[in-house]
Amino acid sequence: MALSDYIVTDDLTIILALAAAGLFVLHNLYKPQSLVHPILLGRQSDVARVRNPGESAVCRNYGTGMLGRFPMRPTKDQQVLLDLVRPDADAPRTLWSTKITNPQLRERAAAFGNGLIEVVGLVPKESNVLLLLNDSIEFIIADLALASNSIPSFTLNSLSLLSPVLDTHPPSAIITHAQFLPFLLELIYDSRESSHHKIIVVGEPDGKDVKDLPLFRFDEIEREGVSIDSDGDPADHVPDPGEVFTVAFSASPSGELQGAELTHENLTAGVAAARALLPLSSAISPLDTIASAFSLSTPYGRAIAYTAIYEGTSFATLDSAKVVVKNGRSATTDLEDLFSMNSLPVPSPTLYFVKPSHLDKLASAVIEEAKKSSSWIMYNLAWRHKFAGLLEGFLTKQSLWDRLVFDAARVKVMGKGAGTVRGIVVSGGNVDAQALTPARIALSVPLVNAYSHPLVAGPVLASHPLDLQTFPLHTQKAGQSAADAFAFTYTSPVGPPSVNIEAKLVGVDDPAVENGADPVGALYVRGPSVGKLLNTQDSPVQEENAEDKGWVNTGDRAKVAPNGTFKVVSVVAKGSST
Ligand SMILES: *[C@@H]1O[C@H](CO)[C@@H](O)[C@H](O)[C@H]1NC(C)=O
Ligand SMILES: *[C@@H]1O[C@H](CO)[C@@H](O)[C@H](O)[C@H]1NC(C)=O
Ligand SMILES: *[C@@H]1O[C@H](CO)[C@@H](O)[C@H](O)[C@H]1NC(C)=O
Numbered sequence: 224m225a226l227s228d229y230i231v232t233d234d235l236t237i238i239l240a241l242a243a244a245g246l247f248v249l250h251n252l253y254k255p256q257s258l259v260h261p262i263l264l265g266r267q268s269d270v271a272r273v274r275n276p277g278e279s280a281v282c283r284n285y286g287t288g289m290l291g292r293f294p295m296r297p298t299k300d301q302q303v304l305l306d307l308v309r310p311d312a313d314a315p316r317t318l319w320s321t322k323i324t325n326p327q328l329r330e331r332a333a334a335f336g337n338g339l340i341e342v343v344g345l346v347p348k349e350s351n352v353l354l355l356l357n358d359s360i361e362f363i364i365a366d367l368a369l370a371s372n373s374i375p376s377f378t379l380n381s382l383s384l385l386s387p388v389l390d391t392h393p394p395s396a397i398i399t400h401a402q403f404l405p406f407l408l409e410l411i412y413d414s415r416e417s418s419h420h421k422i423i424v425v426g427e428p429d430g431k432d433v434k435d436l437p438l439f440r441f442d443e444i445e446r447e448g449v450s451i452d453s454d455g456d457p458a459d460h461v462p463d464p465g466e467v468f469t470v471a472f473s474a475s476p477s478g479e480l481q482g483a484e485l486t487h488e489n490l491t492a493g494v495a496a497a498r499a500l501l502p503l504s505s506a507i508s509p510l511d512t513i514a515s516a517f518s519l520s521t522p523y524g525r526a527i528a529y530t531a532i533y534e535g536t537s538f539a540t541l542d543s544a545k546v547v548v549k550n551g552r553s554a555t556t557d558l559e560d561l562f563s564m565n566s567l568p569v570p571s572p573t574l575y576f577v578k579p580s581h582l583d584k585l586a587s588a589v590i591e592e593a594k595k596s597s598s599w600i601m602y603n604l605a606w607r608h609k610f611a612g613l614l615e616g617f618l619t620k621q622s623l624w625d626r627l628v629f630d631a632a633r634v635k636v637m638g639k640g641a642g643t644v645r646g647i648v649v650s651g652g653n654v655d656a657q658a659l660t661p662a663r664i665a666l667s668v669p670l671v672n673a674y675s676h677p678l679v680a681g682p683v684l685a686s687h688p689l690d691l692q693t694f695p696l697h698t699q700k701a702g703q704s705a706a707d708a709f710a711f712t713y714t715s716p717v718g719p720p721s722v723n724i725e726a727k728l729v730g731v732d733d734p735a736v737e738n739g740a741d742p743v744g745a746l747y748v749r750g751p752s753v754g755k756l757l758n759t760q761d762s763p764v765q766e767e768n769a770e771d772k773g774w775v776n777t778g779d780r781a782k783v784a785p786n787g788t789f790k791v792v793s794v795v796a797k798g799s800s801t
Contacts, residue, residue: 268719268787279728279742282787284720293723295751296491297498297533302464303487304370307494307533314509317537317569321360331445336368338448343396343421343439347373350395354378357547358519358540361425361441365398370468372460378520380473382546387480388472389414401426406549464488470757471522473677476778482757483522483678492751493526493680494533496721500648500671500685509535514564514572516581518544522754523675527576539564557584571643578651586662592632601628609664613691620667644668646688650675653792654715674717674791676777681752684789686718707743710792711782719787724750728781746781746791749773
């Protein structure tokens with residue numbers, strides 16, 4: 224072998240060594256930094272030091288602290304519902320398809336409120352009104368008008384509750400869409416109830432439906448309300464923040480009618496909790512557009528809508544959130560539903576409040592598109608780099624790999640929404656433990672996994688948006704049933720309690736907990752955003768025990784980790800709207 228051969232090899236070795244050293248330095252220089260300090264994630268709730276036998280310790284959000292006061296409202300100025308329409312902010316934004324400023328919204332609500340009393344003859348503190356409306360600006364106007372005049376509203380999260388509510392809680396008046404009138408009248412005649420509801424319709428009723436009916440038109444009430452002098456001062460009547468302004472009816476897990484009474488205070492607390500989902504550094508601003516899959520007829524959906532109104536963002540709900548659908552829905556896919564608001568004149572959404580199936584379908588569509596449109600090698604490299612970033616707690620939409628592989632796929636699937644979306648809050652069902660990482664890679668925006676409940680305004684539990692940790696699947700531990708072990712293994716954590724909630728588990732296995740197992744039991748919550756269960760004959764959910772005052776059984780099972788992050792599994796699958 225000639226000498227030169229050795230020399231060539233040596234050169235190559237040196238070059239390779241240099242390259243390797245260079246890569247090592249580069250890797251360390253550009254190693255992604257965790258976006259949130261791990262210590263913060265290690266302690267997400269403040270956990271009480273003692274626990275009652277058979278119960279977990281009580282957990283509160285770390286931001287609230289064990290002795291801290293709950294942030295009951297966004298600021299001290301939001302005492303009642305109308306205060307969430309801040310009089311000092313007057314930039315227009317679009318709600319569904321109406322561009323409107325706060326002063327205009329307040330005027331319309333005031334006029335409609337006058338009309339309800341003077342034209343329709345409703346009586347504050349006596350009348351009550353069923354809001355049988357799809358999510359719309361009319362819903363908000365009516366809601367604000369009723370709440371400001373101390374006339375409680377009823378909402379239904381499903382049309383199947385209409386007959387039971389008319390039977391058990393006949394309202395003084397019903398506000399509904401003109402198109403829905405024939406259906407409603409049929410139902411009222413069928414039920415042969417004696418009470419005569421006043422009916423107010425949005426839109427133009429069909430002549431033949433209204434022949435001899437005392438019908439009121441929404442727009443006429445509003446128009447006449449403008450000219451009525453409500454004794455001059457609209458501040459004449461200011462409702463008490465502790466007053467029940469709405470009863471949100473839903474079907475309990477066992478299918479019975481249940482109602483959540485919410486006070487102004489409960490809802491402002493829900494808005495305060497919803498605002499706290501995003502860290503201060505990326506707080507909601509008037510530049511945002513919020514899209515929600517949760518009906519205004521649910522306390523959670525209502526809290527999201529009023530969060531949007533409080534923050535001055537544009538807002539719309541997805542098609543699937545609409546409740547007043549008489550002949551069943553035309554079948555739409557989750558993706559079509561997600562983009563259903565593209566037909567509205569609202570800007571492209573920046574924040575989505577959606578269900579797990581929406582997230583799932585969106586992420587899979589992006590991943591499929593990315594696989595299809597790039598080579599196998601590029602796709603795999605991109606996936607591995609983004610995954611490595613996640614393991615370091617780092618997430619960006621702007622890496623080389625996004626530009627090379629994922630950006631185009633996102634645009635293909637989401638259109639201009641690909642560029643605008645900056646956060647997604649998922650709730651209303653279990654998020655599969657395996658689903659979060661692909662979703663984070665595909666969408667590369669902060670994801671919050673939240674737990675919501677039909678009795679609570681705003682989120683109950685919610686994960687930190689930048690908590691990217693994933694944990695190996697656990698196996699069954701001592702003291703855990705096989706079913707629990709299975710259910711909790713495949714469920715993503717929903718984080719600590721929101722800022723206005725205390726949570727604990729009841730019926731935990733004491734010996735197992737003493738041996739170091741994580742407590743598992745029935746999830747109980749309380750706090751200012753929790754509504755009160757309306758007293759119906761059989762209300763098994765409310766805890767009557769005096770000692771346990773204020774605690775509400777959610778009806779779901781949960782497990783809490785030592786750092787106060789929860790996993791929840793629904794015992795009975797809930798209806799489509801949470
Ligand atoms: C919470 O605690 C669990 C169990 O101790 C641990 O695996 C995990 O690191 C913690 N979770 C977070 C988000 O810090
Ligand atoms: C409510 O919204 C749904 C979904 O868009 C629609 O199908 C239905 O017709 C609406 N109901 C009324 C009465 O307008
Ligand atoms: C809901 O609001 C009422 C009155 O404002 C308040 O007394 C109650 O404590 C709130 N609910 C809970 C569960 O705290």
